[in-house]
Amino acid sequence: MRPSIGIDFGTTNTRLAYFDGRQVRLLTEPQSSSPFIPSAIAYQQGQPLASGGQAKERHGDMAITSLKWLLAEDKVIDVGHPRHGKEPIEVVTDYVGYLRQVLTDQRVDIKGLKVALTVPVNYPLKARRALLEAFNQGGLPIANLYPEPVAALYAVASIQHREGVSAIMDWGGGTLDLACLKVKDNKAYVLSSTGLKEGGDDFDEWIAREALEDFLRQHPKLEADRQLIWKNKNLGLRSRSEKRKCEYLNNPTLRWDNFVGQYDLEYRIETSRFEERLRSPVSKALRLFSQMIQESGESERLIEPVVLSGGTRNLDFIRCSFQNEFGQRLQDELPQADYFRDLERHRIDSATAIGAALLQAIDSHPVCSRAIGIRLADDRQTASTDLFWPIFKRGDKIDPISKVTMEFFVTNPSSGVARLLICDQLEPEIEPAGRLRKFFPVPIDRRESRIYLTFRITEGLLLEVTVQGALAKVDPENTRTYVADLALGFELPPIS
Known part of the structure; x- marks a missing residue:
């Protein structure tokens, strides 16, 4: 190691x-x-x-x-x-x-x-x-x-x-x-x-806003300056809220002397409201x-x-x-x-x-813990009848450098749109059509009889799919790139 x-x-x-x-x-x-x-x-x-x-x-x-x-x-x-x-x-x-x-x-x-x-x-x-x-x-x-x-x-x-x-x-x-x-x-x-x-930051902000509301109720003449006060004080107020948040049962009082001018802020977190x-x-x-x-x-x-x-x-x-x-x-x-x-x-x-x-x-190399593939259909088919076509097999190592390009023949739909469904699959016997992860409508020129799909795993461990028709050289707009977060798995060797 x-x-x-x-x-x-x-x-x-x-x-x-x-x-x-x-x-x-x-x-x-x-x-x-x-x-x-x-x-x-x-x-x-x-x-x-x-x-x-x-x-x-x-x-x-x-x-x-x-x-x-x-x-x-x-x-x-x-x-x-x-x-x-x-x-x-x-x-x-x-x-x-x-x-x-x-x-x-x-x-x-x-x-x-x-x-x-x-x-x-x-x-x-x-x-x-x-x-x-x-x-x-x-x-x-x-x-x-x-x-x-x-x-x-x-x-x-x-x-x-x-x-x-x-x-x-x-x-x-x-x-x-x-x-x-x-x-x-x-x-x-x-x-x-x-x-x-x-997460916790959202709860800090909730406490901070509650504290400001309580302060303005006590000092209504400052209500007109609400937005300015929040702009100037929200970072400090949220920082103080973070400290009080984890002690809301035993030490729930948030204090800030001279919060606005000579006015002090003192707010007690109400347990019932916070837990709600x-x-x-x-x-x-x-x-x-x-x-x-x-x-x-x-x-x-x-x-x-x-x-x-x-x-x-x-x-x-x-x-x-x-x-x-x-x-x-x-x-x-x-x-x-x-x-x-x-x-x-x-x-x-x-x-x-x-x-x-x-x-x-241990230089653990990520792998596919589920097969990753597509279902491709025209607009006349339903998702349930699409066939799963694996691109990366279960256990394949993930290499962000390599690409996989495949050619598909398509039946030109009257709408000029095919459906690209990114899927993964744990067991073919259990999930013959795969599990749908993301759906993309793919524009296809009516003159097309085939499209090319290029698959690669990005450095951020996402699946990137580039769809290109045969007419892309003539019409650059006929190229589309889609990204799907597939929650990729890892093969994790034991540590000796």
Whole structure:
């Protein structure tokens, strides 16, 4: 096993796991003993002023947070310069430069080290590409990209080496990510995965807005300045809400002296209202879990353990809800192991970074745990009659460089549109037509008798399908590219 680095670039916090060939070490900022490095950066006059913990603690009112989600948006970021802002990729690049400095300060020689990065299950393709570019520009080129819940669950599976099916619910600041993993014959396969873009940051914002409402009720003459107050104070208010959120039962009072002028803000989180806010996402999470297990083809009662990780799991209402649902099957601790014997705490919250480092250390190559293919039909056929045509077979290694191009003859539909259905398939006997993952209407010139489909797996582990007709040289508009998130699986060799 070779030295490696695993990075969990979270919405709220980033974790860095360094594997030196024998043990995993969680890296910290120089001024902190915590492995949680806030995903935050503050600017002054367009230049980085502080990053990580210092940005959050000293400049919370101006710190830019939720950095990875900036890459999914098309907007210029205000960095305190009077004439211009920065593109999201530039902001993330600056933060990556700070992470590189943390590694250097911890005396980690990054020359020759391979770095693995994790992303949420449903993280957009555009954002994945920008994220890889930002890490490359920031001096930490990425060797492999893994789904967050897969890396976290691997950290557990690599220790227990127990055959069977396990699952994870990784609830962080920005997303809830779920995965189901089957271990058999010392190999692990991801059967299914899914995600939800709702997390601790959304609950922080709810508390912050409730606090502002309460403040304005006490000071109605400031109501006219509501939007200005929120614009200037929302970052600091959300930061304070984050601290109170996890203590809402024992220490629920949020205070901010001189919040607006000489007026102080003091807001007490109402337990019943806050738990009512949490009830809907918890119910949605449990429904997603059931749907994921159903897709995996496994029996839900045989799933063990059900791992609960991520900072949002620490909310009492969420923890108790999942405890009631899963009972003794629920596991929220990472078992002890020789290669991270010295990690005393935070292990489960750092499981994603640890798993990424271990995956990279053994150079685990992603494979198809389900066959991936298409169903192609004209507008007169129904989906149920389409035939599944495999492109990548179950167990095939995923190589982002290679492409597969296939020629298909088509019956020209009167509408000039064919239907391309991206599917995957676990067992041909069980799913002869495959499981539909995504549907695309494909424009076809009525003069066409054939189309060409090119399939490749992107560096972000998504399936990219390019559809090209024979007349594309004459009409460039006859070429289309589609992308499908197939929740690809991995073959995970055991760690000796």
